[in-house]
Amino acid sequence: MxxxxxxxxxxxxxxxxxxxxxxxxxxxxxxxxxxxxxxxxxxxxxxxxxxxxxxxxxxxxxxxxxxxQCFIDTATWALVLWESELGIETDLSKPYEDRRQAVKAKRRGSGTVTKQMIITTVLSYTNADVQIIENPAVYTFTLKFVGIMGIPPNMANLVKTLDDIKPAHLSYTFEYSYSWWDKIAGLTWSSCSTGTWDALKVY
Incomplete structure (x- = not known):
């Protein structure tokens, strides 16, 4: 109080x-x-x-x-209370949507961490599907993004939350998808001359 x-x-x-x-x-x-x-x-x-x-x-x-303010998806000025309850550091410079995603991810991450929980957490931050490839022999797992090209948005907040909820003895890496050369080889110069190399990588 x-x-x-x-x-x-x-x-x-x-x-x-x-x-x-x-x-x-x-x-x-x-x-x-x-x-x-x-x-x-x-x-x-x-x-x-x-x-x-x-x-x-x-x-x-x-x-x-x-x-x-009683619902995460519509809360604005009371997001600070949600963050306080869940132990999330308040950053008023972040957009409301980013802060809401952090709150929802932290709530989903409460309790025993499961494979599905991590998948749901990733989805809540990036709106991207992910496959988890487990490597138990070396205590690591790989998060492979599927259905999206390039690096998804909001990765910094996702990494922070994953570090909070994952078991301490496990480490992880990300795997992203990019366009391969054969896929864009058929494009004409005029069709891609207005774009950038970064845009072609996720074409």
């Missing part, structure tokens, strides 16, 4: 942001619709109801935003 996250990182230095104006507007009721029609001619009544409706819209938007 009195930890750094609740009082140092979130509530004081990172206050809950105000809801987006368009969201507030969409959740603002028309209170005049609930009153007798003759009151529409009253400026006092219409202004009063407009103020009250605006406050109700703000409350509704804040309530919806608070509910979003």
């Amino acid at each position: 009195y930890s750094e996250d609740y009082y140092g990182v979130l509530l004081y230095s990172q206050p809950e942001p105000e809801p987006d104006g368009s969201v507030v507007e969409s959740l603002t009721p028309d209170l005049m619709a609930y009153l007798p029609a003759y009151l529409n001619a009253s400026r006092t009544m219409t202004e009063l109801q407009a103020v009250e409706a605006g406050e109700i819209g703000l409350i509704n938007a804040r309530r919806a935003d608070l509910l979003n």
Whole structure:
């Protein structure tokens, strides 16, 4: 309750942001619709109801935003609480999506580490399928990416999480797929002259 996250990182230095104006507007009721029609001619009544409706819209938007923080896929300012609970170092410079992936991967990595758990963790970070080639004699395993060419995105965060969840006595390597020469030999110069060598490697 009195930890750094609740009082140092979130509530004081990172206050809950105000809801987006368009969201507030969409959740603002028309209170005049609930009153007798003759009151529409009253400026006092219409202004009063407009103020009250605006406050109700703000409350509704804040309530919806608070509910979003309860789910990893929609959490924003409360991601710091998810990270704190799972022992993940908070980096506010990272995009929300990267931080959400880290939280989901860490949750999946809780408990006994299995082959399927590692596959699921890799998928959550890179959106790429992977095959695990085990080498028990030398205490290593290879993560071979399939269905994707080149190096997948978000590898730095994946490596950090894998180091956290894998058994300490095991090491691992990655295997990536690139285009072979025969595959691109049939291309014409005009079809590939606008690209780069890096692009051809994953053609």
